[in-house]
Amino acid sequence: MKKLRQISVIGMGLLGSSVTLAVLRSFSSIRTVGYSHRASTRKKARDLGVAEKIAEDLLSCVRDSDLVIIATPICTFEDIFEQIAPDLKDGCVVTDVGSTKKLAHQWARKRLGKTVHYVGSHPIAGSEKRGVEFARDDLFFGAKCIVTKDKNTNAAAVRCVKEFWSSLGCSVSVMNPAEHDKVFADVSHVPHAMAAALVNATDSKQINFAGKGFVDTSRIASGPANVWADIFMTNSANTAFGIEKVISQLRKLQSAIKQENYQKTLKLLEDARSKREKLIKYKMKKNELI
Amino acid sequence: MKKLRQISVIGMGLLGSSVTLAVLRSFSSIRTVGYSHRASTRKKARDLGVAEKIAEDLLSCVRDSDLVIIATPICTFEDIFEQIAPDLKDGCVVTDVGSTKKLAHQWARKRLGKTVHYVGSHPIAGSEKRGVEFARDDLFFGAKCIVTKDKNTNAAAVRCVKEFWSSLGCSVSVMNPAEHDKVFADVSHVPHAMAAALVNATDSKQINFAGKGFVDTSRIASGPANVWADIFMTNSANTAFGIEKVISQLRKLQSAIKQENYQKTLKLLEDARSKREKLIKYKMKKNELI
Numbered sequence: 152m153k154k155l156r157q158i159s160v161i162g163m164g165l166l167g168s169s170v171t172l173a174v175l176r177s178f179s180s181i182r183t184v185g186y187s188h189r190a191s192t193r194k195k196a197r198d199l200g201v202a203e204k205i206a207e208d209l210l211s212c213v214r215d216s217d218l219v220i221i222a223t224p225i226c227t228f229e230d231i232f233e234q235i236a237p238d239l240k241d242g243c244v245v246t247d248v249g250s251t252k253k254l255a256h257q258w259a260r261k262r263l264g265k266t267v268h269y270v271g272s273h274p275i276a277g278s279e280k281r282g283v284e285f286a287r288d289d290l291f292f293g294a295k296c297i298v299t300k301d302k303n304t305n306a307a308a309v310r311c312v313k314e315f316w317s318s319l320g321c322s323v324s325v326m327n328p329a330e331h332d333k334v335f336a337d338v339s340h341v342p343h344a345m346a347a348a349l350v351n352a353t354d355s356k357q358i359n360f361a362g363k364g365f366v367d368t369s370r371i372a373s374g375p376a377n378v379w380a381d382i383f384m385t386n387s388a389n390t391a392f393g394i395e396k397v398i399s400q401l402r403k404l405q406s407a408i409k410q411e412n413y414q415k416t417l418k419l420l421e422d423a424r425s426k427r428e429k430l431i432k433y434k435m436k437k438n439e440l441i
Numbered sequence: 442m443k444k445l446r447q448i449s450v451i452g453m454g455l456l457g458s459s460v461t462l463a464v465l466r467s468f469s470s471i472r473t474v475g476y477s478h479r480a481s482t483r484k485k486a487r488d489l490g491v492a493e494k495i496a497e498d499l500l501s502c503v504r505d506s507d508l509v510i511i512a513t514p515i516c517t518f519e520d521i522f523e524q525i526a527p528d529l530k531d532g533c534v535v536t537d538v539g540s541t542k543k544l545a546h547q548w549a550r551k552r553l554g555k556t557v558h559y560v561g562s563h564p565i566a567g568s569e570k571r572g573v574e575f576a577r578d579d580l581f582f583g584a585k586c587i588v589t590k591d592k593n594t595n596a597a598a599v600r601c602v603k604e605f606w607s608s609l610g611c612s613v614s615v616m617n618p619a620e621h622d623k624v625f626a627d628v629s630h631v632p633h634a635m636a637a638a639l640v641n642a643t644d645s646k647q648i649n650f651a652g653k654g655f656v657d658t659s660r661i662a663s664g665p666a667n668v669w670a671d672i673f674m675t676n677s678a679n680t681a682f683g684i685e686k687v688i689s690q691l692r693k694l695q696s697a698i699k700q701e702n703y704q705k706t707l708k709l710l711e712d713a714r715s716k717r718e719k720l721i722k723y724k725m726k727k728n729e730l731i
Contacts, residue, residue: 275652295650337643338651342658344698345635347713348690350720352683353627358720360585361628362565364661366724368632371654372717376710383698383706393642394695398688400638405684408634408673416673420666423637427662430640430648434656 154311155181159216161209161231163187163196166248166277167222168286171202173319176288186212192283201286210238218315220272221247225381228255232262232269241266244308246315248274250335251386252299252328260303268308271299271328273335274321281375292320293438297335299328322437336389337396343379344394346372444601445471449506451499451521453477453486456538456567457512458576461492463609466578476502482573491576500528508605510562511537515671518545522552522559531556534598536605538564540625541675542589542618550593558598561589561618563625564611571665582610583728587625589618612727626679627686633669634684636662 158174160167163185171183185202186209187193197205206212213219213235221231228247239245245267249255252271259269276294296316300309313323326334346369353361383390407415448464450457453475461473475492476499477483487495496502503509503525511521518537529535535557539545542561549559566584586606590599603613616624636659643651673680697705 275650295652297650334647334650337647338655341642342639342655344691344694345639345687346658347710348687348694349632349635350713350717351693351709352631352686352690353716355716357624357627358716359723360565360587360624361720361724362585364636365628365632366721367657367660368636369713369717370657372710372713373721374714376707376714379710380703380707384701384703387698387701391695391699394691394698396642397635397638398691400642401634401684401688401691403641404634404638405681408677408684409681411674411677413670413674417666417670419641420637420662420669423640423659423662424664424666426643426645426648427640427659430651431656431663433649434651 155217155315157182157184157216158218158220158315159184159186159206159213160202160220160222161186161212161235162222163192163201163205163283164222165281165283165285165290166274167220168196168199168201168283169276169288169290170220170222170248170319172286173288173291175200175202178318184212184216187283196283199283199286201283209234213243214238215240216243218311219243219245221245221249224378225249225251225255225385229258229262232258236263236267239264239267243267244311245269246272246312248272249385250339250382252297252331254385256299256301256304256328268305270304270308270312271297271331272312272316273297273299273331274316276321289320291316294321295439296321296323297331298323298325299331300325301327332386333389336386336393340382340386340390341393341397343371343374344383344390345397346370445507445605447472447474447506448508448510448605449474449476449496449503450492450510450512451476451502451525452512453482453491453495453573454512455571455573455575455580456564457510458486458489458491458573459566459578459580460510460512460538460609462576463578463581465490465492468608474502474506477573486573489573489576491573499524503533504528505530506533508601509533509535511535511539514668515539515541515545515675519548519552522548526553526557529554529557533557534601535559536562536602538562539675540629540672542587542621544675546589546591546594546618558595560594560598560602561587561621562602562606563587563589563621564606566611579610581606584611585729586611586613587621588613588615589621590615591617622676623679626676626683630672630676630680631683631687633661633664634673634680635687636660 171185175183183202184204186206193205274296350372450461461475465473473492474494476496483495564586640662
């Protein structure tokens with residue numbers, strides 16, 4: 152963190168504005184510059200003081216920056232890389248906060264110059280609340296953050312990005328982008344698809360009889376549709392394969408239920424119960440359930 | 442409630458003991474008797490004082506009772522009906538707190554005598570906590586409760602059971618058992634199957650990368666496997682059909698994702714998001730999310 156004189160964040164949603172706010176509050180020597188393509192968001196961000204400066208345009212946001220963090224929907228990354236590339240200073244590190252990583256690495260390689268270093272980041276933080284008005288300087292504290300690198304990634308840039316997230320309180324793991332996208336299809340993108348499918352499968356008249364179980368199981372279906380459509384589009388094969396695995400488990404349970412096979416049904420439910428209990432114990436130990 | 446001199450509850454789990462405790466605290470003129478087949482639970486229930494009396498055997502629990510409430514796993518109901526039938530007084534009303542209703546009505550018709558009146562009940566209350574030590578006198582306050590009747594059900598008994606749950610703070614709806622089981626397959630039993638399938642489909646090594654989305658979507662998979670196996674066994678056709686509907690929605694989303702069809706994917710996600718937003722607004726208005 153000592154080497155960083157300026158960080159720039161593109162996108163002043165919950166994640167982006169929480170990054171600038173966290174740096175602003177904890178590292179007064181680092182200049183924080185933010186940008187949003189919406190004038191109304193720029194005004195809000197300025198009024199709330201989530202960054203030292205809110206730039207009026209993309210290029211004056213990233214100019215002179217040591218670390219640029221992109222916090223916009225994934226499908227905008229390629230365009231943004233192309234637009235900012237000519238104005239980035241030599242040795243600048245570029246990262247992001249997107250939920251899929253393989254395409255981001257490909258686009259960075261194609262669109263950013265050779266004097267700029269891209270490293271992927273995926274902080275597992277967020278909330279169902281959206282927008283700069285919910286920015287929190289402690290959003291990343293205690294969160295996992297996956298940093299991704301492939302064989303072309305600059306080692307010093309990886310160290311810089313790891314140190315950056317650690318300094319905001321994240322517990323950092325390193326993966327390659329393909330591995331990341333496979334793991335997160337299963338633990339994040341597929342659950343989202345299931346929540347949406349559950350809501351869409353339920354009769355509009357009967358849905359009001361839903362209890363807390365339904366409300367929890369479907370919670371993430373309330374997430375922003377455009378952000379999630381981007382995630383699915385940029386991780387399509389893994390997500391489609393993950394959905395297939397879930398359908399196969401649903402078929403197993405459906406078949407046991409159809410046959411009224413108590414022992415088979417019980418075993419499938421007990422397998423799930425004990426596996427989840429282990430997960431919850433792990434999460435409690437790591438303080439990741441707060 | 443004026444006519445009730447004694448209520449008896451079979452099963453001193455969270456639901457059963459919360460029923461006796463709520464009556465004990467609010468209606469001092471009604472005698473509350475509880476029973477559990479486990480000696481250790483009977484001792485705990487006595488020590489905690491959740492009922493005026495904890496009977497040592499099933500028959501002395503129900504003898505002289507005006508209203509008997511069965512709060513054991515559903516698959517025990519037929520046996521319990523058969524055992525208690527000879528000892529119930531004429532005009533006694535029998536109900537339960539089970540999550541499926543069609544078989545309960547059939548078993549009651551077959552096993553309870555003609556001088557005893559069965560009405561189904563399904564209070565939508567509970568918690569992931571289990572056992573008499575979590576008994577709460579306000580567990581039913583603000584909860585929905587479905588009361589079920591078919592063409593053979595005694596009208597005065599239905600009034601008695603409706604009044605009983607209302608007096609504990611429930612908002613009561615009446616359905617026939619077939620309709621009840623169809624609706625609750627979709628809004629409760631299918632989400633449970635999905636939560637279990639999600640956990641079972643996830644790799645044991647990767648599961649620790651799960652974030653809050655996964656934890657919420659899978660929460661109900663931590664419920665007691667035996668209770669849920671009973672629910673599935675007694676509502677098999679509706680649950681199997683509900684799983685089919687969800688699989689068909691998953692296939693729609695999977696196909697849009699595979700084709701990388703952004704508009705189709707976005708529409709499915711947006712449909713789910715807006716439908717769930719309506720549900721949450723309804724639940725907030727009805728104060729059902731506390």
